[in-house]
Amino acid sequence: MKKSRYINGIGAVTAQGIWRTDFFTESQPLQQAVNAAQQPSYRELISPAMARRMSRGIKMGIYAAQQALDEAQIDIPDAIITGTGLGCSEDSEKFLRNILDNDEEFLTPTAFIQSTHNTVAAQIALRLGCKGYNFTYVNRSVSFESALLDASMQLQDAEATDILVGGVDEVSDHTFRLLQLVGHIKPSDVHETIHDSNSPGANYAESATFFTLSQQKTAYSYCEVQDINLQNKLSQGDLAAFTKEFLERNGLHAGDIDALVLGYNGDKEFDGWYDIFECIFPSIPSIYYKHLIGQCDTSSAFAVATAAKLIREQIIPAIIQRNQVTLDRPLRNVLLYNQFRGEDHSLVLLRSC
């Protein structure tokens, strides 16, 4: 028998600040090529002695994780699973710069220790005293979805009851300069929102988004994670078949989907994928979110947060709706689609509970 997987808690630190009830009413579209997250105060969660060694990504991850646990009223999860595209890139850069600047001598331990991709999951576990399954997926733009898939399977197989799952990526100077050089990030002198974008590349931002995923439904449950599918390579011609197959294995057809949450990021060369996807589902609300929180390898985690909130509240804030279709029925099945530069396609199906 298929076990349920409920989202019982959400936490996030983004360019629009932390996850909160008025998140969408207080947000403004990003226009900068590179955006730092609005950092909350970490003093209540992380001692100054610990915080001094942590990069922003680690602190953001710890904060978002605690928010998700608090909302679900879970002290220690059975497992911690994270996804990250670039890991703790700030410390990686620091360590590598030290190697170059000091001719491979005088290598300090802190940057090395903190530079690994699993640092965030490890630091969360250390802080909580969680000795359970701890895993980090580094699969570019499906890093978070890979973590979510693992968490879903762990719950399905009854390996765990409550799982903390999240995605985190931080901004770092050198790496982001390189991403700008290769055109993944818009040039610094281009100030476009996703809505009025007319150029290649995306506005990037750092973010951390975490969820408490549980077998048990509670009074706080947002929705249920119904299914996840990942596909590295896909042609635009196969997108409809890929989606249809996913829906069919869940006993659904296109008409059963009540809203879409799409990963439009303002890259003129690749946003066409979402236009094609929208055409499979005419006349339902289409929602986007990266104009608020920016692009990074794990920004699609925020799509899950967005969809979960919509399902629970049954309201679509105007700032995240792309089309003009009025919501005329209950939001029951919400389908999320993300890709990055035509690769790493992911579908996530959320259902009201």
Place this chain on the structure above:
Amino acid sequence: MAELKEELKGKIIEVLNLEDIAVADIADSDPLFGEGLGLDSIDALELIVLMDKEYGIKLSDPKQGKSIFQSIDTMAAYIAENRTK
């Protein structure tokens, strides 16, 4: 020696990223580990690298560190006596 101690305090704050501590907050005789600045074993490794990089002092015997890193006073005295740059 006073100048070296001030320089050392500044370097320690910078290297260990002691965000809320200023040079003036560190007394020359304050213990660096435990009750004083509250440094730990990872910081000790950072201090060993600092001694090597900034003053050309290689600590081959880790046991030495315990006495050398007691306070700014002991560190400065050891550096003044053994520095090669």
